[in-house]
Amino acid sequence: xxxxxxxxxxxxxxxxxxxxxxxxxxxxxxxxxxxxxxxxxxxxxxxxxxxxxxxxxxxxxxxxxxxxxxxxxxxxxxxxxxxxxxxxxxxxxxxxxxxxxxxxxxxxxxxxxxxxxxxxxxxxxxxxxxxxxxxxxxxxxxxxxxxxxxxxxxxxxxxxxx
Amino acid sequence: xxxxxxxxxxxxxxxxxxxxxxxxxxxxxxxxxxxxxxxxxxxxxxxxxxxxxxxxxxxxxxxxxxxxxxxxxxxxxxxxxxxxxxxxxxxxxxxxxxxxxxxxxxxxxxxxxxxxxxxxxxxxxxxxxxxxxxxxxxxxxxxxxxxxxxxxxxxxxxxxxxxxxxxxxxxxxxxxxxxxxxxxxxxxxxxxxxxxxxxxxxxxxxxxxxxxxxxxxxxxxxxxxxxxxxxxxxxxxxxxxxxxxxxxxxxxxxxxxxxxxxxxxxxxxxxxxxxxxxxxxxxxxxxxxxxxxxxxxxxxxxxxxxxxxxxxxxxxxxxxxxxxxxxxxxxxxxxxxxxxxxxxxxxxxxxxxxxxxxxxxxxxxxxxxxxxxxxxxxxxxxxxxxxxxxxxxxxxxxxxxxxxxxxxxxxxxxxxxxxxxxxxxxxxxxxxxxxxxxxxxxxxxxxxxxxxxxxxxxxxxxxxxxxxxxxxxxxxxxxxxxxxxxxxxxxxxxxxxxxxxxxxxxxxxxxxxxxxxxxxxxxxxxxxxxxxxxxxxxxxxxxxxxxxxxxxxxxxxxxxxxxxxxxxxxxxxxxxxxxxxxxxxxxxxxxxxxxxxxxxxxxxxxxxxxxxxx
Numbered sequence: 001x002x003x004x005x006x007x008x009x010x011x012x013x014x015x016x017x018x019x020x021x022x023x024x025x026x027x028x029x030x031x032x033x034x035x036x037x038x039x040x041x042x043x044x045x046x047x048x049x050x051x052x053x054x055x056x057x058x059x060x061x062x063x064x065x066x067x068x069x070x071x072x073x074x075x076x077x078x079x080x081x082x083x084x085x086x087x088x089x090x091x092x093x094x095x096x097x098x099x100x101x102x103x104x105x106x107x108x109x110x111x112x113x114x115x116x117x118x119x120x121x122x123x124x125x126x127x128x129x130x131x132x133x134x135x136x137x138x139x140x141x142x143x144x145x146x147x148x149x150x151x152x153x154x155x156x157x158x159x160x161x162x
Numbered sequence: 163x164x165x166x167x168x169x170x171x172x173x174x175x176x177x178x179x180x181x182x183x184x185x186x187x188x189x190x191x192x193x194x195x196x197x198x199x200x201x202x203x204x205x206x207x208x209x210x211x212x213x214x215x216x217x218x219x220x221x222x223x224x225x226x227x228x229x230x231x232x233x234x235x236x237x238x239x240x241x242x243x244x245x246x247x248x249x250x251x252x253x254x255x256x257x258x259x260x261x262x263x264x265x266x267x268x269x270x271x272x273x274x275x276x277x278x279x280x281x282x283x284x285x286x287x288x289x290x291x292x293x294x295x296x297x298x299x300x301x302x303x304x305x306x307x308x309x310x311x312x313x314x315x316x317x318x319x320x321x322x323x324x325x326x327x328x329x330x331x332x333x334x335x336x337x338x339x340x341x342x343x344x345x346x347x348x349x350x351x352x353x354x355x356x357x358x359x360x361x362x363x364x365x366x367x368x369x370x371x372x373x374x375x376x377x378x379x380x381x382x383x384x385x386x387x388x389x390x391x392x393x394x395x396x397x398x399x400x401x402x403x404x405x406x407x408x409x410x411x412x413x414x415x416x417x418x419x420x421x422x423x424x425x426x427x428x429x430x431x432x433x434x435x436x437x438x439x440x441x442x443x444x445x446x447x448x449x450x451x452x453x454x455x456x457x458x459x460x461x462x463x464x465x466x467x468x469x470x471x472x473x474x475x476x477x478x479x480x481x482x483x484x485x486x487x488x489x490x491x492x493x494x495x496x497x498x499x500x501x502x503x504x505x506x507x508x509x510x511x512x513x514x515x516x517x518x519x520x521x522x523x524x525x526x527x528x529x530x531x532x533x534x535x536x537x538x539x540x541x542x543x544x545x546x547x548x549x550x551x552x553x554x555x556x557x558x559x560x561x562x563x564x565x566x567x568x569x570x571x572x573x574x575x576x577x578x579x580x581x582x583x584x585x586x587x588x589x590x591x592x593x594x595x596x597x598x599x600x601x602x603x604x605x606x607x608x609x610x611x612x613x614x615x616x617x618x619x620x621x622x623x624x625x626x627x628x629x630x631x632x633x634x635x636x637x638x639x640x641x642x643x644x645x646x647x648x649x650x651x652x653x654x655x656x657x658x659x660x661x662x663x664x665x666x667x668x669x670x671x672x673x674x675x676x677x678x679x680x681x682x683x684x685x686x687x688x689x690x691x692x693x694x695x696x697x698x699x700x701x702x703x704x705x706x707x708x709x710x711x712x713x714x715x716x717x718x719x720x721x722x723x724x725x726x727x728x729x730x731x732x733x734x735x736x737x738x739x740x741x742x743x744x745x746x747x748x749x750x751x752x753x754x755x756x757x758x759x760x761x762x763x764x765x766x767x768x769x770x771x772x773x774x775x776x
Contacts (some may be wrong), residue, residue, distance in 0.1 A: 008681040013455035015448035016259070020232040029370025030231045033266065033319070043342065046459035105368070125232065127387070127453035 001138040002077060004121060005113075007050050008146075011130035014041055014048035015051065021125035022052075025116060036102060036113045037122050037131075050122070050131055052065050053100040053113035055079055064095035069110070078115040164374035164415055165686035166190055170203075170271035171291065174356050176217070177725070180295035185270060186768030187349075194268060194276055194661035195226035197253045198702040200242035203273060204251065205775065210713035214244040216330060217277035223264065223323075223363070224271045226529075227661025227686050229372045230262035230450075233383050234390060234673060237261060237663035238451035239346075244713070246350030246357075247334045247521065247577050248596040248620040251709040254337070254351045255624070256323075257449035257665055258344030263321040278359035283324070285315065286365045296361035301327060304339045305482075307362055317366050324362030325352045326516025327564040332356050333575040335521035335598075339513060343457070343483035345447065347518040349597060349619050350577075350771040357609020361545035369582070374687030382680040386673045387453060393443035399456040400446060402435030404487035408495075409434050410633055415493065415736030418599065420498045420551050421527035421590045422536040422723075425603050425731040429500025433490045437502060439724040447483060448631025454671050457483050462503050469507040469558070474738035485509040491601035492523025497530060497557050504554030508561045515754065521577060522564065524598035526557055528578035528590040529570070537585040542570050592726075595620035595719050604726050604741045607632045609645035614752055615720045616649070619708040624666055628651035642742040654699030661698065674760075701770040704754075704762050708776055715747025716762040720747060 001048035016039055026034040037052035041098045062070040069085035070092060072078070083094075088108040092101045101112045113120075115133075121151045166185070173180040185199070193199045200222040202744045207666055221243045228236040239261030264272060267286050274284075282565040283296040291489045299307050308322040321341035329352035336352030346352075373379045405670030408430050411417040415425035431437060438458060445455035459482065462469055485493065485505055493508045494500065512519040526549075532538040533549045543549055547559050549570065563571030573581050578598050582591040592599050597620025604611035607626025614621040626649040632639035637648070655675050659666055662682050669675065676692055683690045710719075726741045751758060755766035767773045 011456075013446050013448035013452070015452045015455065016450050017232060017453070023234070023370065027370055028376070029372045031266070031370025032369075033368035034370070046447065048447075076627060128455070 003118075004055065004077070004139055005052065005123070006134050006142065008054045008130050008132070009047060009049040010046040010051055011128045012050055013018050013040065013128055013130075014039060015127065017125040017127060018050050018122035018131055021121040026111070034037065034104070036100075046114070048128060049098065051098075052122070053079070054098060055113075055115070060095040060097065061092035061101050064091045073114065073117070075118055077118070079112070080114040080138045081110045083109050098103055119149045163180050164372050165231075165269050165682070166195065167268050167369075168373070169263045169267060169288070170273060172273045173284060173291065173293070174295055175282065175293065175360060177773075181494050182625035183268075190686075192698065193702060194658065194682070194698055196224050196229070196238065196240045196661045196663050197242065197255075197657065198661035198698060200224035200240055200271060201251065201702055201705050202430050203271065203708050204242050204244075208244065209253075210244070210583075212244060214249060214354055215248045217358065219244050219354055219357070220356065221274040221351070221354055222271060222314045225261050225265045226661055227682060229663030230265035231373065231379075233664060233678060233681050233685070234387055234449055234453045234662050235449065235451060235668050238660075238665055239264065240664050241338055241346040241351045241658060243351055243354045245597075245619060246332065246336075246353035248349050249713060250349075250595050250619055250715060251706050252349035252351060252619040252712075253660065253706075254346035254348050254619075255660060255666075256338070257342050257452070258321075258341035259450045260321040260323045260340035261663070263365045264317075265371055266369050267365055268367065268369050272363070273303055274358060274360065277357065281361055283311070283362040283364060286367075288366075288368055298331060304465055304516050305328065305342050305514050308342055311362060311364050315364060318513070320364055320366045321618040322362050322364045323361075324516075325355050326565065328515045328517040329353055329356035331565065331567050331575065333517060333564060333567070334577045334580070335518040335525070336516050336721050337515050341564045345513070345516075345518070348520065348622065352516050359775045364613060373685040375684040379681060379684035382678070386668075386681065388675045389677060390453060390668065390672040395409050396454050396671035399454045399671055402439055403456050403458045404435075405438050405458075405485065405490050406435030407487040408490065410629065411602060411606065413605045413735070414629075414633060414639060415602075415734035416603045416629070416639075417495055418496045418592070418603040419588065421496060421524075421531045422599075422603060422725055423531070424734075424758065425460060425606055425736045426734045427495035427498075427500070428574055430495065430570065432500045433485075433494045433505060438485075439448060442506065444500065446598065447471055449665065451682075452665065454667060457669060460485075460506055462506055465634065469503045471515065482510050482513055484513065488601050489519035489523070492520045493526075493557050493561075494523075496523050496527040496601075498554075499557055501554045504558060508557045508628060511514060511558065511561045511565070511710045517560070517565060518560070520600050521598045522561055523557070525574050525581060526560060527551075527576040528581055528592065529560070529574055531590045532554070532582070532585050532587055532728060535587060535590075537587055538570070540647065544569060571758075585612040589724055592723055593621045594722060595715070597621045602629065603720075603729060603736065604722065605739045606736040607639050608642055608739070608741060609637070609639075609649060611722055611726065611743050612642075612646050612746040613649045613653075614654075615722050615743055615747065616750055618703065618710055625656050630670070636680065640736070640739045642746045647753050650750060650753045653703055654696045657699035658695040659776045661702065666711075674687050677700060691746035696768070701772065704767065704770055704772055705775070707760075707762060708772070709760060720760055
């Protein structure tokens with residue numbers, strides 16, 4: 001069974017518990033600056049959106065890496081950085097279309113979400129179930145519905161005819 | 163270092179010089195952090211007789227050991243200074259994200275000294291501390307200031323706490339607003355910041371907070387989160403926000419209306435939690451690490467064109483956060499205005515201009531009573547906008563006028579006490595120690611009388627919230643019996659609570675002090691017990707009292723206005739009740755181990771380890 005992270009922005013309250021949990025996993029401290037999930041805050045829209053690696057099937061970060069330091073983990077679900085191999089060239093951060101591969105200031109190596117080996121800490125910490133880890137089969141319909149709603153809202157805002 | 167960073171940042175605003183200092187271990191242990199630790203520094207360093215708006219006054223921003231951790235609602239920081247409104251020590255608390263950011267930059271406390279020679283803002287990025295010119299920000303509202311600083315500094319994750327025009331103009335109840343909508347609201351801390359020519363403190367921190375015993379810490383945090391999860395208090399906060407309280411206080415005849423002339427408001431249902439949720443709520447918003455999310459982002463109603471707010475060209479209807487219970491009461495019931503859109507607009511103005519909506523609303527209410535009495539006349543006002551009860555135009559226009567000190571606004575900006583004295587009717591001031599009452603009428607909740615009168619920072623509902631026992635059948639709301647004892651007990655608990663960096667609301671949402679004493683112990687490595695916490699609360703409370711006594715406060719300042727003591731409501735559930743402060747106050751002093759003049763006895767001070775400080 002393939003599982004994936006599902007993020008429901010409408011449920012997010014912007015509390016940063018996910019950043020705290022992820023930062024903790026990365027550094028053993030409460031340190032949101034080290035978090036690999038980032039909550040984007042759109043104050044004017046009263047909207048908060050946690051965002052992290054989508055674990056693309058065709059992962060450009062993996063393709064771009066000149067030393068094959070990014071691979072697929074044993075579960076087949078997460079693309080992970082092998083820190084030992086990373087040479088700190090930043091190509092993966094440029095290749096990622098979503099901006100979810102980071103380089104760490106302390107060693108200049110790449111870092112990205114590895115789904116915590118199948119038990120993502122951000123999911124556990126979220127108090128409103130805005131981040132879930134679900135069977136991929138269940139996710140398709142949800143994403144279509146969400147996409148439709150966002151699209152309709154946009155059309156309404158720009159005053160397009162229905 | 164665990165829990166704490168162990169460091170404070172001291173900035174001399176006159177020269178821009180800064181230095182980092184170690185915080186003594188015994189001070190951390192004996193005062194925890196936040197309010198307690200900042201009180202200790204202020205007591206040590208400030209002459210209590212100083213003019214609050216003089217450069218000699220100090221402004222302290224303080225986080226607690228749980229600020230910045232994943233403990234539920236560990237978002238809080240405390241602003242401690244000598245209050246511009248009261249002249250007493252003030253401890254003004256705020257949430258949002260600014261406090262944790264200061265902690266991540268590596269500091270438990272930020273102490274600001276002297277005044278900048280010209281408008282400035284302070285920029286902190288971990289070790290980088292810089293006082294920069296704020297000439298271009300001066301006069302701007304809070305929202306625009308934050309946007310401009312974000313753009314100018316270009317640092318993702320930057321957090322800003324600053325003042326609006328009200329703070330610049332030294333409105334006596336100006337506040338410090340962080341993250342646009344969260345404020346250290348009361349007692350005029352914003353006026354103190356304005357007097358120092360400091361527009362804002364912009365912070366970005368990339369460091370972490372470590373805890374001493376991660377396993378015990380996480381276990382205690384998750385026990386607390388589990389206790390809060392299904393708690394009715396947490397659910398009510400999340401669903402209806404703080405404004406749900408309006409129904410409760412109104413039912414008890416404890417919702418002060420038209421400057422405390424009545425105890426129930428006929429339009430209460432226009433302003434309550436349900437009204438806000440059903441007609442105005444856009445989304446819930448949480449502070450840092452908060453699992454409650456009581457914050458309301460609201461928009462204006464469909465037919466309120468005249469109350470537009472300009473936050474964003476595409477979203478002119480979003481009025482930002484609030485109103486909270488207190489704001490809805492002060493700008494609504496206390497002024498007799500039952501129009502939610504007008505209250506929203508006035509509340510938004512308070513946020514953007516940087517003023518405390520409680521004192522603003524209460525001052526407007528006092529002014530409205532002066533207008534009712536004929537002491538304020540139409541000639542003193544703007545044409546066509548009478549400062550009369552029930553007038554929605556008035557609360558909007560005169561809120562704005564107050565921030566800029568225009569016309570009558572110049573008098574309103576001094577607060578209700580000075581306003582009443584100026585116009586020859588000191589009795590219209592509804593407050594204590596110069597600070598306007600919040601939204602609980604002590605004739606409906608007898609205990610609030612002694613709580614207001616004895617609070618160190620002037621009238622305040624956050625030190626001992628007696629409706630907790632008076633509205634739930636545990637105590638009779640109309641008798642003084644048992645109230646002073648309960649208030650003393652609660653004042654100790656909330657003071658310790660404020661020292662940890664957790665939000666006070668966790669207490670009402672299933673996470674009382676008992677649940678996070680072990681969290682604090684695991685975070686800091688100090689084996690705190692509940693008894694230690696209560697003792698720390700008492701120590702801090704007495705220290706604040708010593709500060710106020712040295713500042714010139716006496717027993718006579720532990721008082722309430724005549725209206726509460728002699729004029730009962732004529733109708734409603736609280737009809738016929740007056741506040742028996744004369745009965746409660748001696749019991750309160752006795753219970754505290756103070757003499758009959760309200761001074762801590764030498765034995766009490768020795769017991770608390772304060773003997774050398776008196």
